[in-house]
Amino acid sequence: MRYLLPAMLLLLSCSALTPAVMPDGVAIRFYMPEAASVQLVGDWNDWGGLTAAGGMLDPEAGAMVLGEDGFWTASPDLPRGRYRYAFLVDGRRLVRDELNPLTATWDGQTVSLRVIGD
Amino acid sequence: MTAFGSGVVDDGSPHADSLLADLSASLALTSEYGEASATLFASAGDTSVSGLRSGLLSVRWPGTPWIGCYAGVSRPGLFAPGLYEPLVDHGWIGPDSLFTIGLTSDGFLGTRLELAEYVLPSDTVEVFSVGSPWLGFCAVDYWSCSGIDSAGLPSSVRSLSGAMDLRFVQPWFVLASTGEGSDSGAVLVELRGLRLPSPSPGGRLLLVPRASFAGSAAEAPGGAFQPGRRIVGGALDFVPEGRALGWSVYGEYSIDDPGSSRGSGSFFMISQAGIEYAVRVDSVGQGEPASMLRIVYRRSSASCGGEASVDGDSLRVAGLAGYSPLRGVSALLRISADADDSPDPSAELETSACMGPVQGILRLAREDGETVFSITARAVLR
Numbered sequence: 001m002r003y004l005l006p007a008m009l010l011l012l013s014c015s016a017l018t019p020a021v022m023p024d025g026v027a028i029r030f031y032m033p034e035a036a037s038v039q040l041v042g043d044w045n046d047w048g049g050l051t052a053a054g055g056m057l058d059p060e061a062g063a064m065v066l067g068e069d070g071f072w073t074a075s076p077d078l079p080r081g082r083y084r085y086a087f088l089v090d091g092r093r094l095v096r097d098e099l100n101p102l103t104a105t106w107d108g109q110t111v112s113l114r115v116i117g118d
Numbered sequence: 119m120t121a122f123g124s125g126v127v128d129d130g131s132p133h134a135d136s137l138l139a140d141l142s143a144s145l146a147l148t149s150e151y152g153e154a155s156a157t158l159f160a161s162a163g164d165t166s167v168s169g170l171r172s173g174l175l176s177v178r179w180p181g182t183p184w185i186g187c188y189a190g191v192s193r194p195g196l197f198a199p200g201l202y203e204p205l206v207d208h209g210w211i212g213p214d215s216l217f218t219i220g221l222t223s224d225g226f227l228g229t230r231l232e233l234a235e236y237v238l239p240s241d242t243v244e245v246f247s248v249g250s251p252w253l254g255f256c257a258v259d260y261w262s263c264s265g266i267d268s269a270g271l272p273s274s275v276r277s278l279s280g281a282m283d284l285r286f287v288q289p290w291f292v293l294a295s296t297g298e299g300s301d302s303g304a305v306l307v308e309l310r311g312l313r314l315p316s317p318s319p320g321g322r323l324l325l326v327p328r329a330s331f332a333g334s335a336a337e338a339p340g341g342a343f344q345p346g347r348r349i350v351g352g353a354l355d356f357v358p359e360g361r362a363l364g365w366s367v368y369g370e371y372s373i374d375d376p377g378s379s380r381g382s383g384s385f386f387m388i389s390q391a392g393i394e395y396a397v398r399v400d401s402v403g404q405g406e407p408a409s410m411l412r413i414v415y416r417r418s419s420a421s422c423g424g425e426a427s428v429d430g431d432s433l434r435v436a437g438l439a440g441y442s443p444l445r446g447v448s449a450l451l452r453i454s455a456d457a458d459d460s461p462d463p464s465a466e467l468e469t470s471a472c473m474g475p476v477q478g479i480l481r482l483a484r485e486d487g488e489t490v491f492s493i494t495a496r497a498v499l500r
Contacts, residue, residue, distance in 0.1 A: 015389060015390045015391040016389050016390075016391045016393050017389060018389055018390045019320065019358075019361040019362045019363035019387050019388065019389060019390070020361070020362040020388045020389060020390050020392075021360060021361060021362075021390075022358070022360055022361065022362055031362065031388050031394065031416065032416065032421075033416055033417075033418060033419060033421075033442070034416065034419050034420055034421045034440040034441060034442040034448055034450075035440075035442070035448055036442060036446050036447055036448035036470040036471060036472045037446065037470070037472035037477070049498075055171070055192075056120060056140075056142065056496070056498070057120075057496060058475075058498045059472060059474070059475050059476065059477040059496060059497070059498060060474060060475050060498065066445075070392065070416060070417075070418075079228070079251055080251050080252045080257070081251050081257065082199070082281070090448060090450075090468070090470035090472065090477075090479065091470065091472060091477040091479060091494075091496070092468070092470070092479055092494075098364065098384075098386035098396060099358050099362060099363075099364045099386060100357075100364070101353070101355035101356070101357060101364055101365075101366035101384075102355075103202065104202045104203070104204075105202060105203040105204060105207070105340070105341065106204075106207070107207065108207075113202070115281075
């Protein structure tokens with residue numbers, strides 16, 4: 001018993017400080033299993049409709065799919081170029097992709113920048 | 119359709135102080151020869167208005183998709199990219215009463231040319247753009263805009279931007295001019311693709327030198343550069359490949375104003391145990407540094423964690439909790455306070471329900487001694 005607690009702590013610290021594996025390197029992924037919905041919005045889809053002529057957010061624009069591992073995934077088919085994007089969580093919060101060091105500005109907010117063909 | 123309401127909760131019952139309902143309907147006809155679309159709207163709030171929100175008529179040359187023209191109202195546009203912050207961003211000119219006519223041509227290697235005339239209540243803005251997404255070793259975009267007379271905005275903006283692939287290094291650049299004088303120009307350059315030995319598996323380590331030079335009369339409505347500043351700097355980026363781990367360190371030195379030099383760093387990781395670690399540190403010249411630390415444990419459909427943010431000598435701590443009882447339904451609770459003599463506590467509960475084209479959001483918050491609420495519902499039906 002005196003070794004059980006240190007062993008558990010060691011096990012917990014290993015899994016707690018080892019980065020999770022993301023097998024698909026092409027798809028854009030976002031980890032938030034408790035979200036009701038996550039949309040991938042960016043320059044290519046008029047930011048979910050916000051910058052389109054109608055100016056209304058489309059709840060289905062760029063809808064991401066939640067996997068069993070808790071990652072939301074989307075694979076937009078985009079031609080070569082530079083695109084700004086962000087995750088729209090629950091139709092309200094705009095969150096940048098923290099796993100992407102490239103950032104840009106959209107509407108005064110820090111968002112992410114993806115280079116297709118880099 | 120969007121409906122929004124907000125108000126305060128007083129004596130245990132809600133009192134609405136703002137209500138807005140917005141209903142719009144769009145009709146679009148498309149064919150190989152062109153497109154016609156119209157969006158009509160009716161909005162009821164403090165005042166009720168209705169009418170045409172947007173419309174577009176575009177025609178393509180019969181037999182070829184290369185040449186076309188269009189006319190529209192409330193057509194968005196006027197965006198010129200910089201390297202990071204845009205030269206000109208959306209919102210520079212509002213879409214109200216905006217009428218646009220234009221000519222377009224798509225052709226060799228995807229090159230696209232567009233000439234547009236934006237008719238505003240007080241100005242007529244001419245925009246010409248030509249761009250090629252990839253010419254074998256480089257991508258180039260040219261953008262020019264002239265005719266602005268509104269106060270506080272440059273009368274013209276011209277930019278040539280591009281990215282080259284020279285195998286071992288990929289230069290990105292922007293040459294911009296926001297006036298007629300020699301001191302109204304700006305240059306932004308970044309060298310990408312310089313790869314260093316990676317300190318850990320699962321990613322690439324990149325060294326990214328940057329420089330920007332801007333004349334004293336140069337203006338960027340999108341904030342792409344600082345007028346009258348020569349800045350050199352660089353970033354060290356760890357770009358993940360297959361692992362949920364990334365970090366970046368950035369520093370820049372202002373030759374003309376060393377006091378405004380800045381540095382920043384960030385680290386982000388999602389562990390195999392489902393714990394999210396996020397650290398961000400930002401320091402601007404002689405100013406107060408800002409930093410943030412967030413740790414959130416996420417598993418299955420629940421999350422809990424905390425966040426501490428320092429802004430100068432002020433420390434604010436927050437507790438976070440989230441739960442999703444059903445697919446498409448979630449609740450998020452955030453409680454925060456300053457860690458000093460006047461804690462200024464606040465609490466926010468947000469619940470969301472999302473089912474396909476329908477979304478509903480209820481927000482309840484306790485801030486500044488009163489309880490406020492807001493309800494948002496939106497739906498797009500096709």
